[in-house]
Amino acid sequence: TLNSPTPLFDRTLNLWAKTKDQMGNEYRTHLGSARWTKQSSGKAGELVMSLSSARLPEVFYIETDNGDNPPIEIESVQAHHAVNVVIAKITDSAPVFLYYGNNLAYAPRYDLLLVRAELLSAQKQNATLGAEEVLRAEVKSSSDTGVGSPWLWAALGVVIIVLLWVVSKMLPAAPADK
Numbered sequence: 001t002l003n004s005p006t007p008l009f010d011r012t013l014n015l016w017a018k019t020k021d022q023m024g025n026e027y028r029t030h031l032g033s034a035r036w037t038k039q040s041s042g043k044a045g046e047l048v049m050s051l052s053s054a055r056l057p058e059v060f061y062i063e064t065d066n067g068d069n070p071p072i073e074i075e076s077v078q079a080h081h082a083v084n085v086v087i088a089k090i091t092d093s094a095p096v097f098l099y100y101g102n103n104l105a106y107a108p109r110y111d112l113l114l115v116r117a118e119l120l121s122a123q124k125q126n127a128t129l130g131a132e133e134v135l136r137a138e139v140k141s142s143s144d145t146g147v148g149s150p151w152l153w154a155a156l157g158v159v160i161i162v163l164l165w166v167v168s169k170m171l172p173a174a175p176a177d178k
Contacts, residue, residue: 001076001080002036002074003046004038004046004073006073010038011035011064011065012033013034013036015030015060015062016029017031017057017060031051031056032049036072
């Protein structure tokens with residue numbers, strides 16, 4: 001939510017963040033945009049941006065292009081983000097693990113509405129987290145380049161040799177020299 005006392009403007013605001021790819025190169029990720037218009041007769045100078053991204057980064061940027069117009073004065077900026085709550089029905093006494101930190105993972109889409117009443121009416125127990133355990137990322141070896149099994153390539157070579165032999169037998173014989 002942004003507030004502005006500036007009396008008259010029409011701008012498009014873009015929300016973006018810096019992210020890094022697997023090679024460590026920085027690039028801009030677009031998080032959302034909104035058009036903010038305030039006419040001189042308008043009293044409220046407030047813009048509320050609803051973002052579709054479920055995960056917001058710790059640092060993000062809001063920018064606009066003023067063009068030839070004077071800059072917009074911003075009084076306040078507020079960001080509200082929903083708190084995630086984990087509700088689970090656990091019937092086994094085995095330990096439960098919570099994995100997090102994969103920014104490429106999407107939120108699961110279960111049919112929880114079908115069992116919502118049962119989940120919410122169950123006896124609630126608070127859970128505490130143990131010490132954080134850092135898992136190692138799986139590192140691919142240099143020999144694992146994704147080019148297939150050596151047996152696949154050997155079989156492909158045998159097939160090519162057999163096909164070349166069949167084609168050579170189907171070709172007419174060369175005429176003899178006189």
